[in-house]
Every structure is written in structure tokens, then in C-alpha cells.
Amino acid sequence: MKAAPTKVLVVEDEPAIAQAIVRRLSAEGWSVEAVGDGLAGVEAAARLVPDVIVLDVMLPGIDGLEVCRRVQAARPVPVLMLTARDDETDMLIGLGVGADDYMTKPFSMRELVARTKALLRRTERAARVVELQAADAPAPPLVIGDVTVDKAQRRVLRHGDEVHLTPTEFDLLVALASSPRTVLTRERLLAEVWDWVDASGTRTVDSHVKALRRKLGADLIRTVHGVGYAFEPADGAQAGASEGAGA
Numbered sequence: 001m002k003a004a005p006t007k008v009l010v011v012e013d014e015p016a017i018a019q020a021i022v023r024r025l026s027a028e029g030w031s032v033e034a035v036g037d038g039l040a041g042v043e044a045a046a047r048l049v050p051d052v053i054v055l056d057v058m059l060p061g062i063d064g065l066e067v068c069r070r071v072q073a074a075r076p077v078p079v080l081m082l083t084a085r086d087d088e089t090d091m092l093i094g095l096g097v098g099a100d101d102y103m104t105k106p107f108s109m110r111e112l113v114a115r116t117k118a119l120l121r122r123t124e125r126a127a128r129v130v131e132l133q134a135a136d137a138p139a140p141p142l143v144i145g146d147v148t149v150d151k152a153q154r155r156v157l158r159h160g161d162e163v164h165l166t167p168t169e170f171d172l173l174v175a176l177a178s179s180p181r182t183v184l185t186r187e188r189l190l191a192e193v194w195d196w197v198d199a200s201g202t203r204t205v206d207s208h209v210k211a212l213r214r215k216l217g218a219d220l221i222r223t224v225h226g227v228g229y230a231f232e233p234a235d236g237a238q239a240g241a242s243e244g245a246g247a
Helices: 015-026 038-048 064-074 088-096 109-135 167-177 186-193 199-216
Strands: 007-011 031-035 052-056 079-083 101-104 142-144 147-150 155-158 161-163 221-224 228-231
Touching: 007 015, 007 038, 015 031, 015 052, 015 109, 031 038, 038 052, 038 064, 052 064, 052 109, 064 079, 064 088, 079 109, 088 199, 101 109, 101 199, 142 167, 147 167, 167 186, 167 199, 167 228, 186 199, 186 228, 199 221, 199 228
Parallel strands: 007 031, 007 052, 052 079, 079 101
Antiparallel strands: 142 147, 147 155, 155 161, 221 228
16 A cells, blocks of 8 residues: 655745645645644644645734744644744744754755655654564663653653753753763764754754753753853762663
8 A cells, every 4th residue: 555645734825835835845746735834834734734834934914933833733833933033042942842953044955855854754764663662671761860850751851850852852861861971072963853954953952952951951961162061060070971860
């Protein structure tokens, strides 16, 4: 039985840009639908149940941030945000409401396709991990200092209090915490977490690290200027990750 085509929802109010995106993504064999305002985007997401959403920030009706917030509250879905402004504050807000990645206009269609494919691969990979964990005994939580990362339940605790992370923030934390005190380059994190190998996306890593710091505390992730980031356990914690529910 032939698999159903990947469904992509494009929410973009500039007709020329929307049409160009639809043509390019349709050429990949995907089923693509475009709408031109925020409320229509929320309705289309509920009706289509898309595999991924390409979402402009500036929209009539309600903006893309509110669209993302409402869509994610109903059903988590990968979101690639498009913004006309290279404003890090806007990017952090977008990541905070559940966007997985963002691109600044103008952008190349080649990069748009590559990033969309990377989001889809990450979603498929996460689904496979869940299936494997359901079939096997769940892996014990990763405990480093006062941080507990439960990969089976995708939950994070600090000082015993739960910290709510987006799927991308969680994957980024796992990548960093799995190698405590080891400097991971932006390019490596981009490849491991986003499945994206083009260095043009390294600002995405920076923005997600800032979002993580806002939620977990600025002391846990050290910046190595010009290189990347390292997860730094609290003083006295073991450098290696200790695993086990009672660790």
C-alpha cells in the first residue's frame, strides 16, 4: 500500500511568496496547501493535520506567534517560522511558543526545502525512538548534578521541579547533557539536533541555547566563544553522567 504523501501547511500572506513556496514544496512530491491569514492557519492546521507547518510571523488577523501557540496547544507539530526581521527577541519568542526552526527573509528555496526535510526527519526519528522504548524496558533517567533528564518520558527536572521544554529544546539539552563538560561545536549540535549540516543555521543553535538558559538557568551551559557550548554540572557533580532512578 502506497504511503500517503507528506502534508505541508503554508501560512503566508504575501501571495507571490506563498505561491513560490507551494510550487517548490509540491515538486518534492508533498501535498501542500497555503492560507493567507492567522485564523485560517489555525483552522487549516486542525482540518489538515499537517506533518509540518511553514509559518510567517507577520500575518493579518492573529500573528504567527499566536497561530503557533494555538496549534501547538491542540497538537504538537513541527513548525518552521519565517520572519522579515532579523530580530533575536522575535526569534526567542517564536521558539518559546513551540517553533522548531526559523528563517529570515529573503531566503533561498533550496534552504527552505532542506530545513523542512530536516524537521520531517527529526519527527520520524523521534517516533521511532518512542516505538523502540515502548517495546523495550525504558532507559533510566540521565542524572547530572541537580538536573534530571528522563528521555523515556521526555521530562526535565531541576532541583526537583519540572521544567517545560519544547521538543527541540529537549533534544538540544540531551545532546549537551550526554557529554557534560565537553565542548560541542555549533555545527555538531546543528547536525545532531536539527539534522541540518549547513553552517548558515548556526544562529538557530544560539537562539535555542538562550531559550534553554532562560528556562533552566544561565549557569548550566557555558559558551566557548568561536567554538560552541558545553553543559556544566553544578560544582561537585560528577563529570560523567550517572544514570539510574536513584542516582
